[in-house]
Amino acid sequence: MLDVLGQPVKRHEDDRLIRGKGQYTDDIRLPGMVYAHMVRSPHAHAKIKAIDIKAAQALPGVLAVFVGDDLKDSVGMIPTAWIPPNADMKMTPHPALAYDTVRYVGDGVAVVIAEDPYTASDAADLVRVTYAPLEAMTHPRDAMGPDKPLVHQEISDNVAFHWSVGENLDEVFASSEVVVRQEFRQQRLIPSAMEPRSAVAQYNAATEELTLWATTQNPHIHRFLMSGILGIPEHKLRVVAIDVGGGFGSKIACYPDEVVVAYASRALGRPVKWTETRQENFIATSHGRDHVHEVELAGTRDGDIKAIRVKAFSNLGAYLSTAAPGVPTILFGLVVNGAYKIPQASVDVYGVVTHTTPVDAYRGAGRPEATYLIERMVDLYARKLAMDPVQVRRRNLIPKESFPYTNPMGLEYDSGNYQGTLDKALQLVDYPQFRREQEALRKQGKYIGIGFSTYVEMCGLGPSEVAGAVGFQGGLWESATVRVHPTGKVTVFTGASPHGQGEETTFAQIVSHELGIPVEDIEVVHGDTARIAMGWGTYGSRSTVVGGAALHNATQKIIAKATKIAAHKLEVSELDVTFEAGQFRVAGVPDRGMSFANVALDAYLAWSLPEGVEPALEETAFYNPKNFTYPFGAHVAIVSVDATTGDVELMRYIAVDDVGNIINPMIVEGQIHGGLVQGIGQALYEGAEFDDQGQLVTGSFLDYAMPKARFFPRFETDHTVTPSPHNPLGVKGVGETGAIASTPAVVNAVLDALAPFGIRDLNMPLTSKKVWTAIQERGGI
Amino acid sequence: MENHLTEITMTVNGVSVSRNIEPRVLLAHFLREELGLTGTHIGCDTSQCGACTVLIDGEAVKSCTVLAVQCMGQSVTTIEGLAQTTLHPMQAAFREKHGLQCGFCTSGVMMTAIELLKQYPNPTESQIRQGLDGVLCRCTGYETIVRSVQHAASLMSKQELPQEEEVG
Numbered sequence A: 001m002l003d004v005l006g007q008p009v010k011r012h013e014d015d016r017l018i019r020g021k022g023q024y025t026d027d028i029r030l031p032g033m034v035y036a037h038m039v040r041s042p043h044a045h046a047k048i049k050a051i052d053i054k055a056a057q058a059l060p061g062v063l064a065v066f067v068g069d070d071l072k073d074s075v076g077m078i079p080t081a082w083i084p085p086n087a088d089m090k091m092t093p094h095p096a097l098a099y100d101t102v103r104y105v106g107d108g109v110a111v112v113i114a115e116d117p118y119t120a121s122d123a124a125d126l127v128r129v130t131y132a133p134l135e136a137m138t139h140p141r142d143a144m145g146p147d148k149p150l151v152h153q154e155i156s157d158n159v160a161f162h163w164s165v166g167e168n169l170d171e172v173f174a175s176s177e178v179v180v181r182q183e184f185r186q187q188r189l190i191p192s193a194m195e196p197r198s199a200v201a202q203y204n205a206a207t208e209e210l211t212l213w214a215t216t217q218n219p220h221i222h223r224f225l226m227s228g229i230l231g232i233p234e235h236k237l238r239v240v241a242i243d244v245g246g247g248f249g250s251k252i253a254c255y256p257d258e259v260v261v262a263y264a265s266r267a268l269g270r271p272v273k274w275t276e277t278r279q280e281n282f283i284a285t286s287h288g289r290d291h292v293h294e295v296e297l298a299g300t301r302d303g304d305i306k307a308i309r310v311k312a313f314s315n316l317g318a319y320l321s322t323a324a325p326g327v328p329t330i331l332f333g334l335v336v337n338g339a340y341k342i343p344q345a346s347v348d349v350y351g352v353v354t355h356t357t358p359v360d361a362y363r364g365a366g367r368p369e370a371t372y373l374i375e376r377m378v379d380l381y382a383r384k385l386a387m388d389p390v391q392v393r394r395r396n397l398i399p400k401e402s403f404p405y406t407n408p409m410g411l412e413y414d415s416g417n418y419q420g421t422l423d424k425a426l427q428l429v430d431y432p433q434f435r436r437e438q439e440a441l442r443k444q445g446k447y448i449g450i451g452f453s454t455y456v457e458m459c460g461l462g463p464s465e466v467a468g469a470v471g472f473q474g475g476l477w478e479s480a481t482v483r484v485h486p487t488g489k490v491t492v493f494t495g496a497s498p499h500g501q502g503e504e505t506t507f508a509q510i511v512s513h514e515l516g517i518p519v520e521d522i523e524v525v526h527g528d529t530a531r532i533a534m535g536w537g538t539y540g541s542r543s544t545v546v547g548g549a550a551l552h553n554a555t556q557k558i559i560a561k562a563t564k565i566a567a568h569k570l571e572v573s574e575l576d577v578t579f580e581a582g583q584f585r586v587a588g589v590p591d592r593g594m595s596f597a598n599v600a601l602d603a604y605l606a607w608s609l610p611e612g613v614e615p616a617l618e619e620t621a622f623y624n625p626k627n628f629t630y631p632f633g634a635h636v637a638i639v640s641v642d643a644t645t646g647d648v649e650l651m652r653y654i655a656v657d658d659v660g661n662i663i664n665p666m667i668v669e670g671q672i673h674g675g676l677v678q679g680i681g682q683a684l685y686e687g688a689e690f691d692d693q694g695q696l697v698t699g700s701f702l703d704y705a706m707p708k709a710r711f712f713p714r715f716e717t718d719h720t721v722t723p724s725p726h727n728p729l730g731v732k733g734v735g736e737t738g739a740i741a742s743t744p745a746v747v748n749a750v751l752d753a754l755a756p757f758g759i760r761d762l763n764m765p766l767t768s769k770k771v772w773t774a775i776q777e778r779g780g781i
Numbered sequence B: 001m002e003n004h005l006t007e008i009t010m011t012v013n014g015v016s017v018s019r020n021i022e023p024r025v026l027l028a029h030f031l032r033e034e035l036g037l038t039g040t041h042i043g044c045d046t047s048q049c050g051a052c053t054v055l056i057d058g059e060a061v062k063s064c065t066v067l068a069v070q071c072m073g074q075s076v077t078t079i080e081g082l083a084q085t086t087l088h089p090m091q092a093a094f095r096e097k098h099g100l101q102c103g104f105c106t107s108g109v110m111m112t113a114i115e116l117l118k119q120y121p122n123p124t125e126s127q128i129r130q131g132l133d134g135v136l137c138r139c140t141g142y143e144t145i146v147r148s149v150q151h152a153a154s155l156m157s158k159q160e161l162p163q164e165e166e167v168g
């Protein structure tokens, strides 16, 4: 049998998905099921004066209308699950339905439950809410301070936390040969998973059990938090997410709508389904990014970076979403030195609440923001010194010999060969030739540019001790159960919760490699708290890194037990038994052996087991990683800018990544592509905008520029392999690399193209209007 | 409300179906809610995403933009009806070339691509990218979708070869 590890095995999950036989939450149909429709605030900030539900209630087919006052004494507040230490963090009480005050456009104020979805939607239109609108704050720097309209009375200056890391660098900057200063805006993005969020709740009054099907990336975290909110003990609460249509961070959070359907099902004794419209997804599903950064870099005249100092203002929206406080702090502030051996760094982060949709993780979560600022600063520094940006990178990249490398914030980068990926990328582009061509074209009034991003990211979240130390209210280990059936077939239960990343396949490959059985004989079960041991879900590129390692450990336990059983049966010492390619053999006696399936059968029959060995063949492992993993790479973007229209065309994109060992290259490439398009989307197209009243003016796919197929050239991807030394599989994680690396590469390329105009920086997205205006402001062509 | 119901008959995946429905029911909802054909997905409310695309009398149409009653007497093919005894070449190609990740956009993207190949049996990469303008995928970055469509084109041209020989 071919060893499938490292092979592009076709995906198991596709068999059902290409036939339309997936089971997404909205596909669930239960007898007696009724439908919920939310009534949402049209104001960003207002007092609720009155809610008249009579007309809605009177509509035939309507079962109930609930408002905030109905829920407030029976369900708890929605908590945030990340409390960064030493940050003076204030909580933002988040009711499932607002009462008294609404705090963003989209805040839920009532829910209608009806026999069918159309009636529920009709009735929602009949709910009359009287509001007294108040002034709204939408930008973090404007919202800070004592005299501003407050989002929560509990937070007197709208600053939910102030977190810092690093030392005072005043003297370093005062005495530095060169200082570069720049402000960056990390615009707000809308994650836009193609599947809208959905939830179905079914309460069984006889057993007092509640089942919640939900579009979540982490069913066990949901169960954990929901149990507290709903007052239903964890053993009576089951959370299920079978197929989830993308998440990108937006399906981590515990949402009000999920609490509302659970409440309604309990109140009405009927299963209740709610599915958001896309319009609701835009306003009421968490957003990403939205920081302002004031950055300073100190360096020598020769190009050695000495220090980086960052002041960040992070817009958290109206309520602190589940993981929100960790994103602009831990996941951002600890990696602002990027892939460079910068001796000193300091980061100050103000987490500010505003009257906008809550902001939480979005692909990369914190690390794209950090990577963007350092990669842009390196380019600005190079420009100031009139040095080549590649040369400055080479001087400052952490050398191969320095690993493990401890960065100024105390993170230990596990392994790397940063120069290696850069060299490979430069070969692929033929850099000297590009510069010659660029020079020649400029003389003809044509502007092409090249941009680099030599990034590193921390992922595979993460060691639980670190999670605790940085205020994450959970562990970050992962579980795996390997159940070998009597016939030698295997079911794997993983606490990771893939939703497009393909672990049904990758995990089967790991087991196939280790147990020597075909992938077809392995089924991977995920996303059901009733079937799977506690686990922490999928985000932070952690599933294969942490969940895969747990699976490896569980499989090793299986092999250890099976070896004992085989040795007993073969009447030899355990030490004389080898296991390879699915066969147990007696060392030195090639024809004496047993297949894995036969050992499994013996384990279950248990007619004759060795002393002290229990029947059956099933093992669970809980893997707590020793460290984060640090994938890295070198990305290069080549663009051409039409100076007469401001149009940017991405001509080539080269990505050389090192994500450690690769289990399935086809899936890895797919993950990189998906990330690239999201990262490039941020650079060139996407951006959420609110008006002064806090209305989202980019609230549909008509107004929010989602990347399309025709915006992109064919990507050129390559890789090097530097295994993670502390991960049993040597993997590093790949889900976020593309999104982290590509944004600054593209922006650097556009600004390189625009260098002849003296344009130093532009705020993303680099739309043709913005580029054209900048060219015009500098005298045009 | 009963008196507002209209009887509708159409053929879905080769089977004739009749239902009494409200005239305002969208085809996408009719397929999912009335017929339980949940392989057709709804990803937006402004006709942008294409996740809901089905074939009506062989033409790719966004089923969120048509009323079910407009399909009276017509023949609708959804993703569930695409595979006959074996997978449709488009399905086989998407599996082979990793044209999907979460799978939510996939039914609509495949339906759109089937239409695209009717127009351009041997499409260039740029024709494919342009032709996919009406669909959104947030997972794949589109490149593996493009490869899938190219692969489907080659599978389909091979399939048709024997017939051409017969005609010749």
Ligand code: FES
Pocket (backbone or CB within 6 Å): B041, B042, B043, B044, B045, B046, B047, B048, B049, B050, B051, B052, B053, B062, B063, B064, B065
């Ligand atoms: S659901 Fe029909 S186009 Fe989006």
Ligand code: FES
Pocket (backbone or CB within 6 Å): A194, A245, A246, A500, B099, B100, B101, B102, B103, B104, B105, B106, B136, B137, B138, B139, B140
């Ligand atoms: S595969 Fe997830 S949206 Fe296309």
